[in-house]
């Protein structure tokens with residue numbers, strides 16, 4: 691099982707992840723993606739869902755019109771692991 695990152699490892703990983711930040715009050719990282727319209731937002735979610743399923747690692751997320759609010763945490767480990775960092779990178783790449 692993936693191990694939780696230390697605070698220092700988390701900060702370092704976030705340095706390479708544009709617009710991702712620590713979630714207040716829990717061991718998780720988050721980002722609010724803003725797209726042109728609902729179609730773009732839902733297209734992103736569709737592509738990200740396929741990647742997440744392939745990675746067997748799933749986001750907590752909420753869509754309102756053209757925004758997608760994503761929170762990543764490894765539930766099995768109770769915090770942020772390399773699995774969250776990998777999915778965050780993939781989501782940034784999908785969003786373009």
Ligand SMILES: C[C@H](O)[C@H](O)[C@H]1CNC2=NC(N)=NC(=O)C2=N1
Pocket residue numbers: 746747748749762763764765766767
């Ligand atoms: C059995 C299955 O592999 C696990 O439950 C996976 C599925 N997706 C997951 N997603 C997330 N975010 N955290 C997990 O710990 C997790 N565990």
